[in-house]
Amino acid sequence: MDLGINVIEMLLYLVAIIGFAAINAAYLVWVERKGAGHIQRRTGPKEVGPYGLLQPLADGAKLMSKQLIIPAGVDKPLFMVAPLLAMVPAVMIFVTIPFSENLVARDINIGLLVIFAFASVNVLSLLMGGWASRNKYAVISAARAVSQNVAYEIPLLVMTITIVLVSGSLNLREIVFSQAGAFWHWNWLPTNGNFLGPITFIMFFICYLAETNRAPFDLGEAESELIAGFHTEYGSMGFGLFFMGEYANIVIGSALIVILFLGGWYSPFPEVVPFLGSAGVWWFLLKMYLLIWLVVLIRWTFPRVTLWSLLNLSWKILIPFSLFNLLASAGLVKFLG
Amino acid sequence: MAGYFTNILSGTKSLLVGLSITQKEFFKKPVTLQYPWESLEMTPRYRGHIQLIKDPETGSHKCISCGMCQRGCPSNCITIHSEKQEGVKGKVLVKYELDFTKCSLCGQCIENCKPSAIEFSKEYNLASTRKEDFHYDLLKRLKEQK
Numbered sequence A: 001m002d003l004g005i006n007v008i009e010m011l012l013y014l015v016a017i018i019g020f021a022a023i024n025a026a027y028l029v030w031v032e033r034k035g036a037g038h039i040q041r042r043t044g045p046k047e048v049g050p051y052g053l054l055q056p057l058a059d060g061a062k063l064m065s066k067q068l069i070i071p072a073g074v075d076k077p078l079f080m081v082a083p084l085l086a087m088v089p090a091v092m093i094f095v096t097i098p099f100s101e102n103l104v105a106r107d108i109n110i111g112l113l114v115i116f117a118f119a120s121v122n123v124l125s126l127l128m129g130g131w132a133s134r135n136k137y138a139v140i141s142a143a144r145a146v147s148q149n150v151a152y153e154i155p156l157l158v159m160t161i162t163i164v165l166v167s168g169s170l171n172l173r174e175i176v177f178s179q180a181g182a183f184w185h186w187n188w189l190p191t192n193g194n195f196l197g198p199i200t201f202i203m204f205f206i207c208y209l210a211e212t213n214r215a216p217f218d219l220g221e222a223e224s225e226l227i228a229g230f231h232t233e234y235g236s237m238g239f240g241l242f243f244m245g246e247y248a249n250i251v252i253g254s255a256l257i258v259i260l261f262l263g264g265w266y267s268p269f270p271e272v273v274p275f276l277g278s279a280g281v282w283w284f285l286l287k288m289y290l291l292i293w294l295v296v297l298i299r300w301t302f303p304r305v306t307l308w309s310l311l312n313l314s315w316k317i318l319i320p321f322s323l324f325n326l327l328a329s330a331g332l333v334k335f336l337g
Numbered sequence B: 001m002a003g004y005f006t007n008i009l010s011g012t013k014s015l016l017v018g019l020s021i022t023q024k025e026f027f028k029k030p031v032t033l034q035y036p037w038e039s040l041e042m043t044p045r046y047r048g049h050i051q052l053i054k055d056p057e058t059g060s061h062k063c064i065s066c067g068m069c070q071r072g073c074p075s076n077c078i079t080i081h082s083e084k085q086e087g088v089k090g091k092v093l094v095k096y097e098l099d100f101t102k103c104s105l106c107g108q109c110i111e112n113c114k115p116s117a118i119e120f121s122k123e124y125n126l127a128s129t130r131k132e133d134f135h136y137d138l139l140k141r142l143k144e145q146k
């Protein structure tokens, strides 16, 4: 093995991944603001560049040029590390995501496990940020974020196990290969042989919204109650990193759903349809951005849930359903598969 | 137990209805006004500061300098300056002073004016840090409009 080429390859992947994550995070903010604007019959950003397209760059320049204020009495090391912990795992996760058959930085055979291992660090960063801030709103927010993440990690993992049972692999590429073909072969439809697919899909989607702390589950940064929650005390790029981490997590979650349920890079049409029928990275991205749009739409449609109804949804509905779903799917795989 | 499942189903349905509403609104045209670039036509009964009406026949105002507006104004905003001129019947208006800082837009001056020489303008873009900017000479203003 040639070490030099390997290092260059690694660096290229690294640059590409960080670039992808950063551009997505920046432009999702634009999409969100523009979307929110038009949903509320406003125009959204429109001053900086055509259609406000340069707004994210202006925001970035503003955030970077601001002073990084460290309030008196904060736990300094934790305070500094927390925003990094929000962003770095998000970038790490991109390494394992297969965007098409060959477009994957590292094809790890326990890719799914790696994703969940890194994703669970996110809640730690919220907790650290909130705790280190020495601000009562931040602490309340951190406590909420932790209880929310604990409650939703369980059904999320149970549902993931269901999918792993159905497709028989922890490797993300293998999971996509098991859904090869047009859209009725994908895991989200009962036609794939697993007639619990739709339920798993919907519940996974709800859990993913809750895991990424997106509205209507954004209790961690409920502006009207907690100012800005765990990042109240952060300014400048500290806040910027939290923000980018949040959006990177949305991209990752959507990519994961595309891989687990929506057939990854496969085209929804049979192979016989010319051009549209061919599989490729564009189908992956198209599905991913449609999902992201759904997430944005949800944020601007539904009001924030209360903490108890959030936990009720998880403990009373999602966890029993997901456990039942796991048992039933296991039975199906055992007796039919 | 039956309530549990119908609850979930009806809840899901109402969530989908909500999503479709916002998605539809997304495609509609924005209703907001980009103010400094666009502005609304003022409504007919809007009251801006008073102004002299331009008479389309003579191209000038119809004020006869009777001073009724000045006398009727409860806030003493109006000062009429007029003079006798050779060959002209009656007095000629030379300056119509309005101190808009005190005006309450009551309309008394307009009511008082026999020849209907004044009206409310549609001026609403008024801002300044000096009160002198709101001392107008309406006659000069009318001439500048020409």
Ligand code: SF4
Residues within 6 Å of the ligand: B050, B072, B073, B074, B075, B076, B077, B078, B102, B103, B104, B105, B106, B107, B108, B109, B110
């Ligand atoms: S509107 Fe009323 S207050 Fe204003 S100038 Fe006329 S009479 Fe005076």
Ligand code: SF4
Residues within 6 Å of the ligand: B062, B063, B064, B065, B066, B067, B068, B069, B070, B080, B112, B113, B114, B115, B116, B117, B118
């Ligand atoms: S009442 Fe009318 S005509 Fe008389 S001075 Fe005032 S504006 Fe002129």
